Amino acid sequence: xxxxxxxxxxxxxxxxxxxxxxxxxxxxxxxxxxxxxxxxxxxxxxxxxxxxxxxxxxxxxxxxxxxxxxxxxxxxxxxxxxxxxxxxxxxxxxxxxxxxxxxxxxxxxxxxxxxxxxxxxxxxxxxxxxxxxxxxxxxxxxxxxxxxxxxxxxxxxxxxxxxxxxxxxxxxxxxxxxxxxxxxxxxxxxxxxxxxxxxxxxxxxxxxxxxxxxxxxxxxxxxxxxxxxxxxxxxxxxxxxxxxxxxxxxxxxxxxxxxxxxxxxxxxxxxxxxxxxxxxxxxxxxxxxxxxxxxxxxxxxxxxxxxxxxxxxxxxxxxxxxxxxxxxxxxxxxxxxxxxxxxxxxxxxxxxxxxxxxxxxxxxxxxxxxxxxxxxxxxxxxxxxxxxxxxxxxxxxxxxxxxxxxxxxxxxxxxxxxxxxxxxxxxxxxxxxxxxxxxxxxxxxxxxxxxxxxxxx
Numbered sequence: 396x397x398x399x400x401x402x403x404x405x406x407x408x409x410x411x412x413x414x415x416x417x418x419x420x421x422x423x424x425x426x427x428x429x430x431x432x433x434x435x436x437x438x439x440x441x442x443x444x445x446x447x448x449x450x451x452x453x454x455x456x457x458x459x460x461x462x463x464x465x466x467x468x469x470x471x472x473x474x475x476x477x478x479x480x481x482x483x484x485x486x487x488x489x490x491x492x493x494x495x496x497x498x499x500x501x502x503x504x505x506x507x508x509x510x511x512x513x514x515x516x517x518x519x520x521x522x523x524x525x526x527x528x529x530x531x532x533x534x535x536x537x538x539x540x541x542x543x544x545x546x547x548x549x550x551x552x553x554x555x556x557x558x559x560x561x562x563x564x565x566x567x568x569x570x571x572x573x574x575x576x577x578x579x580x581x582x583x584x585x586x587x588x589x590x591x592x593x594x595x596x597x598x599x600x601x602x603x604x605x606x607x608x609x610x611x612x613x614x615x616x617x618x619x620x621x622x623x624x625x626x627x628x629x630x631x632x633x634x635x636x637x638x639x640x641x642x643x644x645x646x647x648x649x650x651x652x653x654x655x656x657x658x659x660x661x662x663x664x665x666x667x668x669x670x671x672x673x674x675x676x677x678x679x680x681x682x683x684x685x686x687x688x689x690x691x692x693x694x695x696x697x698x699x700x701x702x703x704x705x706x707x708x709x710x711x712x713x714x715x716x717x718x719x720x721x722x723x724x725x726x727x728x729x730x731x732x733x734x735x736x737x738x739x740x741x742x743x744x745x746x747x748x749x750x751x752x753x754x755x756x757x758x759x760x761x762x763x764x765x766x767x768x769x770x771x772x773x774x775x776x777x778x779x780x781x782x783x784x785x786x787x788x789x790x791x792x793x794x795x796x797x798x799x800x801x802x803x804x805x806x807x808x809x810x811x812x813x814x815x816x817x818x819x820x821x822x823x824x825x826x827x828x829x830x831x832x833x834x835x836x837x838x839x840x841x842x843x844x845x846x847x848x849x850x851x852x
Contacts, residue, residue: 418613418828418829419767419826419827419828420612420613420615420826420827420828421769421824421825421826422478422479422612422617422655422824422825422826422827423475423476423477423478423479423822423823423824423825424477424478424479424480424481424619424655424657424760424822424823424825425471425472425475425477425479425480425481425657425774425820425821425822425823426480426481426483426621426657426658426659426716426758426759426760426820426821426822427468427471427480427481427482427483427775427816427818427820428482428483428484428623428659428758428816428817428818428820429461429464429468429482429483429484429485429486429504429505429508429816430459430464430484430486430733430816430817430818431456431484431486431564431566432452432455432456432459432461432486433451433452433453433455433456433459433731434452434455434731435452437451437731438451438452445539445542445543446542446543446544446545448543449542449543449544449545449561449562449563450544450545450546452564453545453547453562455731455732456488456502457547458732458787458789458791458792459732459733459787459813460787461502461504461507462507463785463787464733464785464813464815464816465504465507465508465510465511466511466514466515467782467783467784467785467815468508468511468783468815468816469508469511469512469514469515469517470515470782470783471774471775471782471783471815471820472512472515472517472519473512473515473516473517474782475774475822476517476573477573477822478572478573478576478610478612479570479571479572479573479576479610479619479655479657480519480570480571480572481568481570481619481620481621481657481658482505482508482568482569482570482571482621483568483621483622483623483658483659484504484566484567484623484659485504485505485530485533485566485567485568485569486502486503486504486505486564486565486566486567487500487502487503487504487505487564487565488500488501488502488503488562488563488564489501489537489538489562489563489564489565490538490545490550490551490554490555490560490561490562490563491538491540491560491561492554492555492557492560492561493540493561494540494541496555498537498538498563499554499555501550501554501562505521505530505569505571508571509521509571517573518573518574519571519572519573519574520571520572520574520577521569521570521571521572522570522571522572522577522580522583522608522610522619523577523580523583524580524581524582524583524608525583527583527584527585528583529569529570529583529584529585529606529607529608530567530568530569530570530585530606531567531568531569531585531586531587531604531605531606532565532567533565533566533567533568533602533603533604533623534565534566534567534600534601534602534603535563535564535565535566536563536564537563538560538561538562538563539561539563540561541561542561543561543562543563544559544560544561544562545559545560545561545562546558546559547559547560567604567606567623568604568605568606568621568622568623568658569606569621570606570607570608570619570621572608572610576610579610579611579612580608580609580610580611581609581610581611581616582608582609582838583606583607583608583609584606584607584608584838584839584841585604585605585606585607585841586604586605586606586607586646586839586840586841586842587602587603587604587842588602588603588604588605588638588639588642588643589642590603590625590635590638590639590642591603591635601625601627603622603623603624603625603635603639604622604842605620605621605622605643605658605839606620606621606622607619607620607621607839609652609838612827613829614829615653615827615828615829616652616653616833617652617653617654617655617766617827618650618652618653618654618655619655619656619657620643620647620654620655620656620657620658620839621656621657621658622639622643622656622657622658622659622660623658623659623661624636624639624640624658624659624660624661624662624703625639625661626661628679630680630682631682631683631684631685632682632684632685633684633685633700633701634661634662634666634667634679634685634701634702634703636660636661636662636703637662637700637701637702637703637706639703640660640662640703640706640707641706643656643707644706644707644710646839646840647763647839648710649835649836649837650763650764650836650837650838650839651764651833651834651835651836651837652764652833652836653762653763653764653765653766653827653833654762654763654764654766655715655760655761655762655766655825656707656712656759656760656761656762656763657759657760657761657821658758658759659757659758659818660703660704660707660757660758660759661703661757662702662703662704662757663676663678663704663719663755663756663757664688664692664697664702664704664705664719664720664756665678665688665692665720666678666679666688666701666702666704667679667680667681667682667685667686667687667688667698667701667702668680668681668687668688669681669687669688670687672687673743673746673747675728675739675740675743675744675754676727676728676740676754676755678755679701679702684701685698685700685701686698686701688702691720692705694708694709697709704719704759707759707761711763712761712762712763713761713762713763713766713768714759714760714761715760715761715762715766715768715771715823715825716758716759716760716771716773716821716823717771717772717773717821719756719759720756721748722744722747722748722749723748723749723750723773724756724773725744725747725749725751725753725754725755725756725819726753726755726756726757726758726773726776726818726819726820726821727753727754727755727756727757727758727817727818727819728740728744728749728752728753728754728755729752729753729814729816729817729818730795730817731817732787732789732791732792732795732813733787733792733813733814733815733816733817734787734791734792734793734794734795734796734799734811734812734813735752735778735779735795735796735799735800735812735813735814736751736752736753736778736799737752737795738795738798738799740752740754741799741802742802751776751777751778751819752778752799753776753819757818758818758819758820758821759821760821760823760825762825764833765827765828766825766826766827767825767826767827767828768823768825769823769824769825769826770823770824771821771822771823771824772821772822772823773819773820773821773822774819774820774821774822775814775815775816775818775819775820776819778799778812778814779796779799779800779805779807779812780812781814783814783815784812784813784814784815785812785813785815786810786811786812786813787810787811787812787813788810788811789811792811792813793809793810793811795811796810796811796812796813797809
């Protein structure tokens with residue numbers, strides 16, 4: 396009897412006791428990369444022929460028709476009903492008639508997406524407080540007359556009375572919230588990363604950052620952050636994504652509130668890959684500066700200085716999204732025209748164990764400061780038929796659809812089937828309680844490193 400009592404008392408000393416007044420509130424979040432709509436990597440290979448690059452991106456963006464994609468993304472929202480949505484590649488396409496005219500907003504993916512949620516009776520808005528909107532503009536390629544010219548009579552004749560116009564885009568991050576939560580927003584901010592990537596001085600410097608909002612859930616103020624780290628990396632250098640992750644961790648180190656960080660981190664736990672490893676997504680490769688990642692890394696042995704994912708983990712964040720080292724949970728690898736898995740990566744994806752054609756895990760939901768993980772799943776990864784797939788019809792989209800369908804040995808109609816975006820998403824349910832200690836909280840710094848973009852007027 397005495398021995399049993401001692402064992403019971405010993406166990407009780409290790410069981411956390413939650414005060415009787417504590418209540419846990421469930422919060423649902425979603426991470427969704429809206430996709431610029433064009434393969435920037437291919438466009439970069441066309442430089443310095445700027446007009447060729449601009450025309451390629453415009454044509455591919457039009458084929459990846461966001462007016463068709465937005466309702467499908469909204470259908471996901473109506474199905475899962477997240478409270479907060481972290482958006483990446485929240486894109487605006489601008490064009491201008493000539494050097495003396497003002498640029499015109501031709502397409503705004505965020506506005507289209509939010510309008511589509513309203514059409515389905517599940518209205519979402521961008522978080523806003525005191526005139527500050529939770530939208531970080533990220534980087535832009537300005538519309539530069541005579542340089543980034545695009546031919547599209549159907550679009551430009553009604554706008555400018557011309558067949559051609561100079562076009563560019565702005566790509567950033569945004570936090571959308573259920574409209575009923577808008578009055579619960581306590582604070583909003585935007586921050587840029589100091590680390591940038593310059594492709595062409597003045598014309599093409601890639602800026603990244605994050606946006607955040609504090610929202611009250613049943614009396615528990617919770618901070619939500621969404622970000623998109625840099626994808627471009629250079630051999631024998633620490634990837635920009637890792638450097639930016641270090642700043643993110645430092646910026647959030649004074650946050651005492653329950654904390655949720657959502658985003659596209661452009662970092663797979665397997666990076667940097669050994670030179671001999673399968674790497675169809677062209678993720679960072681090992682070098683003298685960044686040694687090869689160990690097989691099946693865990694936090695005790697993962698090489699963190701060159702990997703944004705492990706930087707987040709080592710700083711005390713918990714990955715609340717599905718196991719990133721399980722191939723079925725990979726989130727990137729779709730065809731640039733969205734017509735299913737990419738033909739150049741599909742076989743590699745299957746060999747890795749992902750039958751949906753995804754080769755890398757880039758998207759996550761991280762939590763800290765008393766937030767608890769309840770459940771999580773990967774969404775938007777089903778093809779050719781899924782909640783967010785749509786019928787696309789360019790010859791290239793139909794051809795890729797037919798090719799992948801033949802490899803999968805499935806019969807489909809002679810049409811294209813496309814994903815809503817080139818990333819799968821993450822949906823997670825978590826809990827916050829009123830026992831969270833937020834005393835001494837300091838908000839992330841507000842910064843603005845952006846110069847005045849060349850030709851942006």
